[in-house]
Amino acid sequence: MKLLAVTACPTGIAHTYMAAEALEVAAEEAGHEIVVETQGSAGSTPFTPEQLAEAEAIILAADVEVRDKERFAHLPTIAVGVKKAIGGADGLIEAAVAEATARPKAAAGTVPAQRSESRDMSVKSSGPGFGSKLRGWLMTGVSYVIPFVAAGGLLIALGFALGGYQITEAPDIVSVGDDGVVSSAFNAASLMSWAALSFQIGSLAFSLLVPVLAGFIAYAIADRPALVPGFVGGLIAVQTQAGFLGGLVAGLLAGALIYWLKTFRVPRALAGIMPVLVLPLIGTAVVGAVMFVVVGQPLAAATTGLTSWLNGLSGTNAVLLGALLGLMMAFDMGGPVNKAAYAFAVAGLSTESDTALLIMAAVMAAGMTPPLAMALATTVRKRLFTEVEQENGRAAWLLGASFITEGAIPFAAADPLRVIPSLMVGSAVTGSLSMAFGSTLRAPHGGIFVVPLIGNPFAYLFAIVAGTLVSAALVIALKSVGRRTTAEADVPATATAPATAAVA
Structure with a gap:
């Protein structure tokens, strides 16, 4: 048989090409012909019209959005994660052949009615569950955010290194x-x-993090018509101080809305302008209205309320207050809760009180912990993290040292249920220890570059190290448990790979 395959991983480097090579070898050994399109960081060479017309099935081995996947709508399709192609290429070739035999392809350029509604939503899935699809959408957004985090964060750090906290x-x-x-x-x-x-x-590059995240999450769900609603929703999340959590909401909302709108049949005269005019227009209007009216205002009110609440806690136990501030700094990493704690600390500097200086130190220490913890976790247990997360972990060392809490956002966006609680616990430990040690800080920013301005600096650094170790240990433990659970769940599925891998 003549088969096609597309391979793509978040970084577009190693796994993309390793999967392609594995599929080529497996197909040759099985006596079939295969052409692989590697959608990597160096670009790709698209299939020719002749290859698309002659192919009898296609394998989509991808952890991110497959570009222009409408080209393959007429082909029987196997959709899996890129790692399954590296470790199980033989089974995928067998599954593709079985699928092609059971479901002969349609004419090129047509979409079988029974499959047209599920194609877009199934590309990312390495399994039938919604969780697999959701993770794929989030990973697509994160993969586009990472260069902005690295470039912007390092430029900000360079600015502090050259000019100090001023x-x-x-x-x-x-x-x-x-x-x-x-x-x-x-x-x-x-x-x-x-x-x-x-x-x-660097600050301008950082201002694009949330819009890019939202835009490409939406793109992963519903392709190019969802980009504009996603980007605009992300910009509104920034303007309304909804933070990266607001960006996640905007991206998922925009993608789901455009995907739903694409299911409607429209007159032939309108079909040509739907993806470039009608869908972006309606999507942007609806997502913008929801973000301004429904999401933005409540989060802005929550920010004000949290700031007032913190002001009322200033006279309470210092350790408890430090733990609370640490929890807030790690909860949304640059979002409204994080900004409420930071604004509370900065506002207190004008009073020149000893408590205000203690709070500022605790807030900065707790904000440095999340990126440092993820950097440590990716260094200690690399196999628990994807290649893109390992690369981002290397940049997170400097981002954390520079008090750029957003350096942990890619990890939190990709795996929020395990990462965010772990980071919150570690930051709470750091904040409480900083307050207990009596460390003080007069500068509102700067990270490690303002250590000479910190009162009791060695104890302060110890607090940061302790919180980093706690968060890293929790992340590793939770991801290890999740990895074992997934492996156990995959055992029965492995035996019937050809039957379960096919995506109808």
Whole structure:
């Protein structure tokens, strides 16, 4: 038989090409012909019309969104994760042949009626469950976010390294006056100018994290028509301080809405403009309204309420307050709860009270812990994490040291139920220890670069290390349990791979 395959992993590097090679070898040994399209970081060479017309089945081995998958709608399809192609290519070839025999392909360019409604939603699934699909959608969004986290975070860290914590107060490199005149404050001979330039470029890159996450989650669910509603929903999540959790909601909402709208049959005259005009227009209007009216306002009110609540707790036990602030800093990592704790700490600096300095130190320490914990976990137990998570873990060392809590967002977005609680516990330990040790801080930012400004610095660093160890240990333990559970659940399915791998 003549078969096709598409391989794709979040990083688009190793697993993409390893899976392709495994499928090619397995097909040759079984006496079949196969052409593999590797959708990797270096780009891809699409199938020719002749290859699409001659193929009898296709294998989609991908952990991220397969691009232009409507090309394969006429083919019997096997959809699995990329790792299954590396370790079980023989079984996939057998399953593809069996599927092609049981379900002969339709004419090229047509979609069998009984399968048209499930094609888009099944590409990511390595199994029949909704959880597999959801993880695939989230991983697609995360895979596009990672370069922004790495580039923006490292530029911000460079800004702090060159200019110190004062860099957050540096004037904009380019500004527009009331008279509309554009002026530049950049001085090539000034180190502070270079520091401010690096910090401001990095901050702009970071401002795109949530919109990119939301946009590509939506894209994973419903393809290109969902990009605009997803991006706009993510921008609204930032504007309304809904944070990355708001971005997740916006992406899932936009994708589900566009996917639902695509199920309606429209007159032939409208079919051509649906994906470029009608769907983005309706999707953006609906998602924007929901994010502004339903999601944004309640979270903004929650932020105000949390800030008031924290002000009322200032006189309570210092250790308990430190633990509470640590929980808040790790809960949404840059979102409204995190910002409420940080705003509470920064506002207290103006009072010059000893309690305010203790709170600022605890908040920054707790905010440094999540990225450091994920960096440590990916270093100690690499096999529990994907290749993209391992790469992001290496960047998280510097992001955590620079007090950029958002460095842990890719991990939390991909596996929120295990990662977020683990990070919250570790940050609570760090916050409570920082308060117990009496560490103080006058700077509102800077991470490790402002250690000389910290009171009782060695105990402060010990608190960060302790919380990092706790979070990393919990993440590893929870992921190990989940890995064993998944392996046990896969045992009966392995024996019937050809029957269960096929996606109708």
